């Protein structure tokens with residue numbers, strides 16, 4: 001921790017946002033200036049070394065990552081702020097993400113690392129961030145905007161509680177390779193891995209069967225038994241949600257709600273996904289009142305109006321989602337189309 005932060009620890013008095021990407025925190029030991037830098041999350045060793053050198057030059061060797069993987073440089077010297085910004089922007093990274101701006105996207109592992117991914121995480125995040133780059137650098141949006149992605153329903157990201165989120169979905173049953181299940185998988189573990197009880201032992205083959213009516217294509221069984229592959233390059237894709245948040249500001253926390261059940265996987269630039277997310281951001285920026293988070297805006301205008309002005313189709317796929325979370329949103333039975 002920088003010395004100035006140690007000296008002000010538990011004694012901070014106030015803070016100000018000086019301009020997009022720059023905070024000043026005041027305490028009895030003096031002021032601390034923070035420059036927030038957006039990160040693509042997957043960073044090369046070369047970039048990390050460059051950040052470390054910049055921190056050595058201006059911040060006594062300190063920099064930190066925020067929970068959304070932005071990078072913050074902290075310095076007690078106000079004169080260093082513009083020098084840091086100039087060097088960071090020249091290197092190709094944006095400064096911003098403070099106040100009413102788009103925050104750095106949260107994402108999970110995707111094809112780079114995880115076995116149950118239905119789409120790529122870093123690839124989809126990169127193309128969405130490329131398109132929304134300017135929203136990170138400005139802080140005049142109606143409220144802060146948090147976008148998250150997860151690459152399967154197991155969802156080790158924050159898509160259940162973000163303003164806009166997208167999640168990779170499988171849409172076909174795991175394929176049971178009986179011989180490999182018999183040779184390599186623990187049947188009781190496999191049965192227990194299914195959150196909806198769709199897997200039953202098949203003693204005749206020393207394998208299992210899957211009840212198609214119950215399966216929700218989460219891929220959890222594949223995590224414990226590689227003989228049940230679920231990935232399907234032709235049919236896997238992405239669902240899009242809006243309206244979640246975790247904070248208690250203005251209104252209590254709320255879950256994200258499904259608004260687009262499926263867009264196809266279209267690597268390397270995922271044009272349908274990018275176009276849809278950009279439209280969702282633009283509609284909110286244009287129509288929300290100052291201070292309104294995404295879900296608060298939709299609640300005010302009504303979900304019927306939301307689907308009307310976005311042009312998104314309300315289908316039978318939405319009904320379960322709007323019925324489930326009765327405490328935070330109106331249910332579909334109350335919708336008046």
Ligand code: SF4
Nearest residue numbers: 109114117151152156
């Ligand atoms: Fe793996 Fe799913 Fe997490 Fe993606 S969201 S990293 S596929 S568990």
Ligand code: SF4
Nearest residue numbers: 194215216218219221
């Ligand atoms: Fe159960 Fe999920 Fe496997 Fe379907 S994909 S059988 S719901 S664990």
